[in-house]
Amino acid sequence: MPRIASTPPPDAPLTPEQALTRVVHCLDRALASPYKAAAFVRALQVVRSTDPDELAERARTGRLTELEGIGDATAGVIADALAGRVPAYLTKIEAESQIDITETGAEYHAALRGDCHLHSTWSDGGARIEEMAATAIALGHEYMVLTDHSGRLTVAHGLNEERLAAQLDAVAEVNAELAAAGHDFRILTGMEVDILEDGSLDMSDTMLARLDVVVASVHSKLRMDAEQMTRRMVAAVANPHVDILGHCTGRKIGKRPASTFDADYVFAACAQFGTAVELNCRPERLDPPRELIDVALEHGCFFSIDSDAHATGQLEWQPYGCDRAAERGIPIDRIVNTWPADQLVAWAAAA
Ligand SMILES: [Zn+2]
Numbered sequence: 001m002p003r004i005a006s007t008p009p010p011d012a013p014l015t016p017e018q019a020l021t022r023v024v025h026c027l028d029r030a031l032a033s034p035y036k037a038a039a040f041v042r043a044l045q046v047v048r049s050t051d052p053d054e055l056a057e058r059a060r061t062g063r064l065t066e067l068e069g070i071g072d073a074t075a076g077v078i079a080d081a082l083a084g085r086v087p088a089y090l091t092k093i094e095a096e097s098q099i100d101i102t103e104t105g106a107e108y109h110a111a112l113r114g115d116c117h118l119h120s121t122w123s124d125g126g127a128r129i130e131e132m133a134a135t136a137i138a139l140g141h142e143y144m145v146l147t148d149h150s151g152r153l154t155v156a157h158g159l160n161e162e163r164l165a166a167q168l169d170a171v172a173e174v175n176a177e178l179a180a181a182g183h184d185f186r187i188l189t190g191m192e193v194d195i196l197e198d199g200s201l202d203m204s205d206t207m208l209a210r211l212d213v214v215v216a217s218v219h220s221k222l223r224m225d226a227e228q229m230t231r232r233m234v235a236a237v238a239n240p241h242v243d244i245l246g247h248c249t250g251r252k253i254g255k256r257p258a259s260t261f262d263a264d265y266v267f268a269a270c271a272q273f274g275t276a277v278e279l280n281c282r283p284e285r286l287d288p289p290r291e292l293i294d295v296a297l298e299h300g301c302f303f304s305i306d307s308d309a310h311a312t313g314q315l316e317w318q319p320y321g322c323d324r325a326a327e328r329g330i331p332i333d334r335i336v337n338t339w340p341a342d343q344l345v346a347w348a349a350a351a
């Protein structure tokens with residue numbers, strides 16, 4: 001019997017800003033077209049830069065759409081919120097973006113304490129570190145590992161050494177603010193570092209050594225021949241700084257085939273060098289595929305159930321990986337993000 005695993009909608013009354021933010025959250029959760037979400041993000045900017053009295057006056061007189069960047073749908077959300085109603089569009093999108101989970105998957109979901117792979121506006125994410133943290137807190141997480149891309153991924157505005165160093169300071173600041181606000185929650189430092197063609201990593205050892213948790217992923221030359229890809233991945237997995245192997249096949253369901261490698265070598269290396277295999281929860285990835293999860297299980301690997309979120313709503317995708325983990329019978333204690341933060345960090349430092 002499937003259950004709902006989504007966060008509950010916020011309580012009314014909502015300000016227009018809160019209502020629009022929640023619409024964007026739900027659209028991202030539903031993996032809606034980025035253009036759809038973009039209209040609401042634009043409206044959010046308009047609301048933030050418009051005098052509240054002017055906004056209220058325009059809502060009363062039906063003149064919201066005269067504002068550049070406000071269309072019928074966004075005007076409706078703003079007007080409903082100002083009238084103290086839960087916006088009709090929000091109710092609709094809340095319902096449409098509900099995420100189900102199986103009964104056994106729900107046991108895994110309840111055991112998760114954090115998320116080890118997610119992005120912020122520092123690379124190609126759509127939400128600031130604070131916003132991602134606020135949603136992770138609302139989801140009941142005790143921690144999240146911030147893993148923005150490394151510099152080689154220029155399309156994703158990846159971080160070079162200097163920007164990563166600056167991000168560590170930014171994370172320390174947000175952590176201090178969260179602690180001051182009484183949250184029992186930590187942002188752990190990390191990176192999704194690119195695995196280069198020869199299996200080396202796109203970041204210096206010195207910087208990687210400063211991070212709590214390192215996810216390493218292949219993003220380029222996904223179609224190199226299997227023997228080369230195996231060497232490349234084994235080299236990365238064996239690197240003492242690497243803690244989690246991200247979306248190992250690189251497949252995008254219906255769009256891009258899985259890369260080919262000798263899974264026995266790669267997962268034996270993961271088990272040998274203490275590198276967890278990620279169950280990537282993005283609906284278009286769901287990586288590794290079932291048969292490879294079984295191979296990793298046979299080799300005794302650790303796993304990590306990660307959202308790979310690029311927006312707050314996507315932090316809600318862990319149920320997809322939980323269902324997979326339950327279906328393949330992964331023991332819950334092999335999943336590193338069911339561990340407390342201190343245990344995770346100690347394991348990452350040792351492995
Ligand atoms: Zn990636």
Ligand SMILES: [Zn+2]
Nearest residue numbers: 117119192308
């Ligand atoms: Zn990622």
